[in-house]
Amino acid sequence: MKLESRHWTFFGLAVVVVIAMLSGFQPEITVSPDTLRMHEYIESLPEGSKLIISFDHEASSLPEIRPLAVALLRHAFSKNLRLIGIALLSEGTGVGYGLMQQVAAEYSKEYGVDYVYLGFKPQYIAAILSMGQSIPATFPEDYVGQPVDQLPLMTGVETYDDLAGVISVADGSLTTHWIEYGGGQYGVRVSAFGTAAMVTTYDPYLNSDQMYAMVGGLRGAAEYEKLIEIGGSGARGMLAQTCSHLYVILLIVIGNVLYFVSRRKGRSS
Amino acid sequence: MRRKVPQFVCALFGILLFALYFSSHPLARALSQLVLVEYWQIIFAFTLLVGVVSFLKVNLKSIERGEDRPYRIVSLMGLLSMPIVAFFWGIKGGTPFMWIFENIQVPMQSTVFALLAFFVVSASFRGFRARSVSASVLLVSALLTLLARSDVGGLLSEHLPVVADWVRNNPSMSARRAILIGIGLGSVTTSLRVIVGIERTWLGGKQQ
Amino acid sequence: MDISTLVAGILTLAIFTFLYRDNPIYKMAESLLIGVSIGYFLVITWTNSLMDLLFNPLFRDGRLALVIPLVLGLMMFGRFHKRTSALSRIPIAVLIGSGAGVAIPAMLGARTLAQMSATVSPLVTEGGGLNISSIVILLGVLCTLSYFYFSREHRGVLGQSAKAGTWFLMVFFGTTFGYTVMSRMSTFIGRVEFLLSDFLRLAN
Amino acid sequence: MNISDATERSIKNLFVAHRCLSCDIQEMSFLIILILSGVEADWFDMTRFPVLVSAVIAFAIVFYTTYHRKSRGKHKMRQIPGLKAVEEAIGRATEMARPILFTPGWGGDIQRPTTIASMNILSHVAQTTAVYDCQLVYPTHDPVIMSVAQEVVAESYARAGYSERFREDNIQYVSSSQFGYAAAVDGLISRLQPASIFLLGTFEAESLILAETGNSIGAIQIAGTDSTIQLSFFIVACDYTLIGEELFAASGYLSKDESILASVRSQDIMKVLIAAFLVAATIWATIDSNSTWWVF
Numbered sequence: 001m002k003l004e005s006r007h008w009t010f011f012g013l014a015v016v017v018v019i020a021m022l023s024g025f026q027p028e029i030t031v032s033p034d035t036l037r038m039h040e041y042i043e044s045l046p047e048g049s050k051l052i053i054s055f056d057h058e059a060s061s062l063p064e065i066r067p068l069a070v071a072l073l074r075h076a077f078s079k080n081l082r083l084i085g086i087a088l089l090s091e092g093t094g095v096g097y098g099l100m101q102q103v104a105a106e107y108s109k110e111y112g113v114d115y116v117y118l119g120f121k122p123q124y125i126a127a128i129l130s131m132g133q134s135i136p137a138t139f140p141e142d143y144v145g146q147p148v149d150q151l152p153l154m155t156g157v158e159t160y161d162d163l164a165g166v167i168s169v170a171d172g173s174l175t176t177h178w179i180e181y182g183g184g185q186y187g188v189r190v191s192a193f194g195t196a197a198m199v200t201t202y203d204p205y206l207n208s209d210q211m212y213a214m215v216g217g218l219r220g221a222a223e224y225e226k227l228i229e230i231g232g233s234g235a236r237g238m239l240a241q242t243c244s245h246l247y248v249i250l251l252i253v254i255g256n257v258l259y260f261v262s263r264r265k266g267r268s269s
Numbered sequence: 270m271r272r273k274v275p276q277f278v279c280a281l282f283g284i285l286l287f288a289l290y291f292s293s294h295p296l297a298r299a300l301s302q303l304v305l306v307e308y309w310q311i312i313f314a315f316t317l318l319v320g321v322v323s324f325l326k327v328n329l330k331s332i333e334r335g336e337d338r339p340y341r342i343v344s345l346m347g348l349l350s351m352p353i354v355a356f357f358w359g360i361k362g363g364t365p366f367m368w369i370f371e372n373i374q375v376p377m378q379s380t381v382f383a384l385l386a387f388f389v390v391s392a393s394f395r396g397f398r399a400r401s402v403s404a405s406v407l408l409v410s411a412l413l414t415l416l417a418r419s420d421v422g423g424l425l426s427e428h429l430p431v432v433a434d435w436v437r438n439n440p441s442m443s444a445r446r447a448i449l450i451g452i453g454l455g456s457v458t459t460s461l462r463v464i465v466g467i468e469r470t471w472l473g474g475k476q477q
Numbered sequence: 478m479d480i481s482t483l484v485a486g487i488l489t490l491a492i493f494t495f496l497y498r499d500n501p502i503y504k505m506a507e508s509l510l511i512g513v514s515i516g517y518f519l520v521i522t523w524t525n526s527l528m529d530l531l532f533n534p535l536f537r538d539g540r541l542a543l544v545i546p547l548v549l550g551l552m553m554f555g556r557f558h559k560r561t562s563a564l565s566r567i568p569i570a571v572l573i574g575s576g577a578g579v580a581i582p583a584m585l586g587a588r589t590l591a592q593m594s595a596t597v598s599p600l601v602t603e604g605g606g607l608n609i610s611s612i613v614i615l616l617g618v619l620c621t622l623s624y625f626y627f628s629r630e631h632r633g634v635l636g637q638s639a640k641a642g643t644w645f646l647m648v649f650f651g652t653t654f655g656y657t658v659m660s661r662m663s664t665f666i667g668r669v670e671f672l673l674s675d676f677l678r679l680a681n
Numbered sequence: 682m683n684i685s686d687a688t689e690r691s692i693k694n695l696f697v698a699h700r701c702l703s704c705d706i707q708e709m710s711f712l713i714i715l716i717l718s719g720v721e722a723d724w725f726d727m728t729r730f731p732v733l734v735s736a737v738i739a740f741a742i743v744f745y746t747t748y749h750r751k752s753r754g755k756h757k758m759r760q761i762p763g764l765k766a767v768e769e770a771i772g773r774a775t776e777m778a779r780p781i782l783f784t785p786g787w788g789g790d791i792q793r794p795t796t797i798a799s800m801n802i803l804s805h806v807a808q809t810t811a812v813y814d815c816q817l818v819y820p821t822h823d824p825v826i827m828s829v830a831q832e833v834v835a836e837s838y839a840r841a842g843y844s845e846r847f848r849e850d851n852i853q854y855v856s857s858s859q860f861g862y863a864a865a866v867d868g869l870i871s872r873l874q875p876a877s878i879f880l881l882g883t884f885e886a887e888s889l890i891l892a893e894t895g896n897s898i899g900a901i902q903i904a905g906t907d908s909t910i911q912l913s914f915f916i917v918a919c920d921y922t923l924i925g926e927e928l929f930a931a932s933g934y935l936s937k938d939e940s941i942l943a944s945v946r947s948q949d950i951m952k953v954l955i956a957a958f959l960v961a962a963t964i965w966a967t968i969d970s971n972s973t974w975w976v977f
Binding site for chain 4: 287291292293297313316317318319320321323324326327330374377378379381382384385388391392393395396397407411448449450451452454455456457458460461463467470471472473
Binding site: 271272274275276278279280281282283284285286287288289290291301304305306307308309310311312313314315316317318319321322324337339340341343344345346347348349350351352355360366368369370371372373374375376377378379380381382383384385386387389393402403404406407408409410411412413414415418435436437438439440441442443444445446447448449450451452453454456457459460461463464471472 | 481484485486488489491492493495496504505506507508509510511512513514515516517518519520521522523524525526527530531543545546547549550551553554556557563565566567568569570571572573574575576577578579580581582583584585588589592593595596610613614615616617618619620621622624625642643644645646647648649650651652653654655656657658659661662664665667668671
């Protein structure tokens with residue numbers, strides 16, 4: 001078995017994360033202004049406001065998306081908001097439905113009245129534009145096949161104008177399409193719960209107010225959990241997260257030290 | 270004819286959809302809907318069929334030649350199993366289709382995704398060298414972000430997260446904004462060239 | 478342990494073996510993943526696009542206008558024969574043409590114009606001091622744009638500003654790298670959580 | 682129900698359900714009456730006026746640089762470091778008699794300009810591989826991209842005079858799922874051991890999986906994308922990276938296509954205009970903080 005230096009770096013990461021997870025220790029965290037803004041936004045919505053929660057992610061990013069989505073749904077249901085779930089990537093469909101049902105049960109919310117799930121629409125740009133024309137025409141039936149006009153929550157919901165906003169739960173750049181097509185053409189207020197990787201992508205949109213608020217990553221989920229005072233898997237992963245960051249920093253430093261040492265050797269020889 | 274007709278169709282749809290953007294008349298909106306929702310999706314579905322047939326062809330040929338036979342067979346079985354179980358039991362929650370999706374596809378996909386954590390580590394170790402001024406800037410801003418977004422950052426100095434946020438929201442954001450503007454312009458010119466037929470790569474490139 | 482967790486666990490470990498190097502176990506898992514994922518996508522597209530948008534409305538509800546996209550779609554099959562392969566260019570032309578038509582206003586409006594407007598803000602604060610953020614953002618945008626100026630060699634003033642542009646770019650790439658590392662670690666942590674608590678039952 | 686309600690409902694029924702081409706005769710005739718009688722409906726949405734103006738300016742610049750006699754033939758461009766590397770990479774593969782792997786990433790579709798720029802470069806690469814009879818493998822996640830790439834590569838081989846060397850199967854569809862695609866391309870890289878890898882197009886998270894696997898087999902890697910997040914990884918993991926717009930410019934450079942060079946020039950002119958706008962508006966904003974004419 002031939003091991004290269006990269007194998008050792010792999011092994012080191014596995015050890016660091018496994019030990020951190022097994023320790024079960026949860027560090028104290030501080031809340032960032034971004035997360036606070038989202039929390040205030042949801043707090044500010046009057047009871048009964050209708051929100052679209054769009055599950056715009058693949059199944060593979062579930063480890064990061066689930067804590068975010070659960071924190072959002074818990075907060076929204078506890079504020080008695082009415083939620084309309086949809087999915088613009090096929091793999092998010094089942095996940096979104098499962099999460100909504102699970103959290104709705106925690107708050108004894110009723111399907112059709114407090115929340116509905118309209119399911120998946122392919123071709124996301126087309127779907128976003130189409131909903132700007134008519135939501136019931138875009139989704140004539142919900143996920144389980146009931147006609148949308150028989151769902152009490154959907155009465156009076158015709159276009160984005162009848163909603164308080166859209167929150168995209170995303171692992172990629174799909175939220176950009178919400179901003180550019182949904183927000184840009186129909187003026188709907190777009191916010192996001194996204195993976196940490198997407199944070200810097202959305203910065204210009206936050207700065208230009210094209211996006212209203214954003215919570216990013218497992219860390220964002222942990223912060224949100226702290227704000228709504230309900231623990232979740234965001235907080236459970238925080239020690240491992242911090243340790244893995246430190247591990248990467250350590251490797252970068254070691255890599256550079258080796259680089260400079262070898263450069264000096266090269267020069268002196 | 271082999272080029273002119275598609276070029277004409279391309280121009281027609283391009284001009285139509287461009288013009289429709291500027292109208293909020295219901296007819297205009299309905300028309301753009303029709304193209305964007307129905308035409309796109311239906312055409313895409315057929316191209317997927319073409320793709321699947323090509324995938325089958327490549328695999329069957331390999332099996333015939335005896336290359337990677339067991340693996341190709343597994344691939345084909347995986348591919349065929351999904352439509353079969355969907356046909357018999359449907360695709361809603363709790364069906365065998367969803368079981369395969371949730372317990373075979375999703376865990377493997379998430380794990381391929383999780384491989385990234387390891388590749389990030391090896392890339393950091395190997396590639397993140399302060400070789401030049403700009404490489405050092407890259408290094409420092411990455412380290413700053415990593416430190417600030419783990420809990421150690423706040424312990425080292427309370428200013429660290431504030432500085433990191435400022436860097437993210439100002440210099441970093443401005444570069445991203447310029448990239449956005451640049452790509453926006455690139456997209457506009459390319460799209461225009463496609464519509465008027467200056468850009469024909471999609472038809473197989475330059476004419477012989 | 479139930480069969481679902483067992484299958485998921487074994488497949489998870491099979492994929493992780495790629496970290497050592499390419500091997501038959503990984504190859505088997507990879508082949509299965511490719512097959513199943515194409516199958517999944519095929520089924521979803523069949524039900525959501527072909528059945529819901531085409532076959533049901535066309536044959537059940539008699540929306541004859543749908544013959545147009547049907548014919549366009551069928552033209553794709555022209556690819557299977559050399560003599561008819563040029564037919565497939567027509568449906569592709571519909572996709573490319575309409576895509577380009579939609580992209581122009583979207584890219585100009587939501588991207589270029591909106592980002593331009595957002596960059597403009599006073600360089601002095603109301604109190605009369607310098608507004609550092611505005612200055613940095615304006616400089617950052619201008620310098621980075623100049624880096625993407627291709628028509629002239631980067632010398633003189635343009636060279637200086639393009640160089641500053643690369644620094645702004647590097648700051649952005651660094652920040653993004655940091656955030657993405659965070660994200661990737663979260664995913665891995667999620668898989669470890671599954672392996673430890675559901676598969677191996679070592680943690681709660 | 683009063684008339685205007687009825688009208689509105691009817692319009693909604695008619696159009697919003699996007700069935701305008703299949704509505705029954707009665708509805709259709711009602712629609713025609715409606716249009717003829719000039720019912721209030723915005724044929725032109727004034728809120729989109731700034732976009733129209735900017736589009737007209739952009740079109741004028743593109744047409745000027747493309748067709749204006751004096752402007753043509755003057756398209757000089759600065760060096761882009763990644764470009765020489767493209768030739769090197771092709772040369773290396775032919776010398777080593779090992780394949781070249783070219784993939785456009787998982788994030789794009791055929792409508793995306795990045796994909797089109799990537800196709801331009803593919804066309805150039807294919808022409809060279811045709812001459813040296815070097816295997817060119819092109820896995821993709823999108824069946825439409827597959828179809829177009831097959832055409833592009835076939836034409837390139839024909840142009841080079843080696844149609845018989847073209848293998849359609851080398852341009853393959855390998856799953857639309859992101860990590861199905863990533864696993865498949867990873868597998869191809871590990872087994873084919875290509876000498877050079879081109880990662881040009883729209884990439885998402887799969888970028889680093891591919892780049893690190895390519896690195897582990899010692900391939901020369903050239904990346905180029907407009908996906909800003911992935912750029913940081915490509916810069917760290919690949920030999921050369923074309924950043925954002927450089928990809929568009931590179932496609933013009935390599936193909937020596939006068940019209941692409943013209944469009945690069947037109948984008949440069951637009952950038953100068955944007956810079957001038959930003960400076961002017963900022964000065965204005967600093968002097969008169971109540972004004973907002975630059976907000977579109």
